Amino acid sequence: MARGFRLIFATSVVLMVFGICNGSTIGICYGRNADDLPTPDKAVDLIKNQNINSVRIYDSNIQILKAFANTGIDLMIGIPNSDLLPFSQFQSNADTWLRNSIVPYYPATRITYITVGAEVTEATGNISSMVVPAMTNVYNALRKAGLHRKIKVSTTHSLGVLSRSYPPSAGAFDSKHAGFLRPLLEFLADKHSPFLVNVYPYYAYRDSSNNVSLDYALFESSSEVIDPNTGLLYMNMFDAQIDSIYYALTGLNFNTIEVKVTETGWPSKGSPKETAATPENAQTYNTNLIRHVINNTGTPARPGEALDVYIFSLFNENRKPGLDSERNWGLYYPDQTSVYNVDFTGKGTVDVNNGGNLTSLNGVSWCVADPNASEDDLRNGLDWACGSGNVDCSPVQPSQPCFEPDSLVSHASYVFNSYYQQNGATDIACSFGGTGVKTDKNPSYDNCLYMTAGSNNNITAASNITANSHANAHSNSSGQRRFSLPNYHCFLLVIVFVMIQSLSTNV
Template sequence: MASGFRLVFALSQLLLLFDLSQGSIVGICYGRNADDLPTPDKAAQLVQLHNIKYVRIYDSNIQVLKAFANTGVELMIGVPNSDLLPFSQFQTNADTWLKNSIMPYYPATKITYITVGAEVTETTGNVSALVVPAMRNVLTALKKAGLSKKIKVSSTHSLGVLSRSFPPSAGAFSSSYASFLKPMLEFLAENQSPFMIDIYPYYAYRDSPSNVTLDYALFQASSEVIDPNTGLLYTNMFDAQIDAIYYALMALNFRTINIMVTETGWPSKGSPKETAATPDNAQTYNTNLIRHVINNTGTPAKPGQKVDSYLFSLFNENRKPGLESERNWGLFYPDQTSVYNLDFTGKNAVDMNTDANVTSSNGTTTWCIASSKASEADLQNALDWACGSGNVDCTPIQPSQPCFEPDNTVSHASYAFNVYYQQNGATDIACSFGGSGIKVDKNPSYDSCIYMTAGSNKTIASSNTTAISSTSSATVKGVPAWIFTCFLMTFISFLFIS
């Protein structure tokens, strides 16, 4: 009996260690309100190439679900507002949807969240009353399928659900939405689902530049904004808006609900009056947001608290109505080229000069090869993309061709990466490959395998090769392998001590 207790205790502590090791995540919203986007298959390849692990879509499109099968990317899918009525009226509608639209693709396609309705308080017509009944029916359908513990159900909201957001400690939900929000929050608390909010400091600055400074909106403020009620100091609007939600939840005695940001970002282009919608500002906001989130900085009211966030959006969407900025939130153009540089890991320096981001600034020739720290799967995904959507001629790495040997993924990826890099201006972003590429100033050419340089098809080079280390820092759910091993051995020893 005692040994059984020790086993349970040891395993629970080990699982706790894993949970604490998990930092906040940054995902991407994959909107498709456009007529010039690449196919879902190519979009999925692009996502993998840039090492993006979390994607939100706004429906349950079959082609998209198929495209992300076996990629390891976690999907947040949606039940559109137009489906709220049938989903709320009859349980069989939710059951049938799950059976026909989700189950055939799960778990090959990793689905972790279902959003039921999106920003319903912003829509015309009174559909908010339909949301919670529809959420309950979706949850019941998941329970019948044995998936209620693996897929969380929630709904997304705009900041318009608040009647007050400043100072943050005065954050309060609008009384006009009370009948909708109370059962919603009860549902979230009961099922340990997050409160999902779409946050856009850009709009706060654009609509009220006399009250909000650009630096404050971009995470670059040199001075703090003080909450007079708490004395807490705020250096950016993102944190202030998150804490306003926290205080609004606490005012209604919902203290255990976590917050997830399901949309945030900055447009790269706007109408003449939208002077802050520029590539530089978009790059600055998203770069600082990523670093802020993945470091588990938290907020002044909740330091260290996880705030999973999704950037809006993957592509520019040319069919979105409204001002010019509405069509220019994408990180990528429809042709899959980057609007500006962005490092999703938040760990590397990003060249903020998007117009002249050339790596050979000192006149030194550089090449791009596969990083020794990249996993085999990431290298293969990047190689497949380079030889496909990246338009690299990969003939030289085919059997009997000059660069086929050594026949391994690192060598083949290095050749393909370099061709793409040189053909696309030898810029930092052209050697990114989601963190799988690395620049070198030593010619990787060997024997008859010649690595090209910018401005030429091929360059004769020496037979010296660039050494590629096989050392990698293995981790288990974010914990270094050696720490995991030490803890595991300690727990095993503990079990057998009598």
């Protein structure tokens, strides 16, 4: 009996290890509010070619579900706001829908989430009161079918569900939604379902460009925004918005609910006053977002914590009303040609279709620090690269090959170039707030070898870099690289599991 208990406990540890060690994932939103879109099977081929493993759709279209069968792609499906009333009124409606629209296609089609309603606090009418009853009926239908542990039920929100989002630590839900949010959060906590939110730094910049810098919105800032309540440093608006949600949840004592981002992105075209809606900015945002997420950097308030994110969207959708930007969020035109290139692995070199973003001098280029830049600007760029930029800065530590000469310009040059080469050797990757300068002269000296794209010393294991995005690696004299938090936890859990397994076998 004791041995059996230990075996059961060991098995539970294995499951816990797998649960914690799952890293962040990047998915895509597959909206279809457009003319001349490719057939679902062709859209799925396009998604597979990009190595995307998670997709969100906004309904339960049978042809779409069939197209995703046996692909191994996780699918988030939706129940639109127009169906909330019948789903909330009668359990039989949810039962019938599940029996006809889900069960015949599962598990060949890997449905993992059902979203019940979308951004209901932004919708006209009092439909928010229908959400939790509808979610409850859908959950009950899943439980009857034995699928409630395999398919999670939630609903999506805009950031407008908050009354405050700045500073992040002051994040709080709008009290006018209290009657809707309290039972919703109780449902999510009880069913271990995530809080789903759509996050758009683009709108924050567009509507308040005097207060928000474009670099901060695009993950390109070399200076921090400090939360005065916590002292945490924020290098981009995305992290600040996510943490405002976490703080709002904690403020209502729901700090165990996981957050997932069901929409984020940047438009490639806009109306005349939407000057930031360009292919270059869209590529920059999504490329930096992908690298930020898959590196498991986490956020300042939740360092190293996995965060699943869905990019909006797969195609431009010409039927959408509103400003031009509303119709131009896609990575692809309906004819399946790229609006701009994005590498979903976060490792490859990207290039804007017009060729305007990727340049080199004589085929090879390096990025060094401008010797005329101020010390404060250089230090900010250096600290950012060694922290959020995920650069291995140990070579510029004492006794290491690039420590001498011991000067800020020399250290910044090595670190700037490392970031530049690791991120596609683009003009943007050498900006550092104007303190980076491209050169065609190899700055290597003695045993200090500067990276070039594709060189053996250009391989950086992001999982071995500290997940604390604000650690000042430049001032860390140890020169040692540390485990990121998720990998360190996994390492410890594996050791615990091995010990328990050994005990179970030998006792």
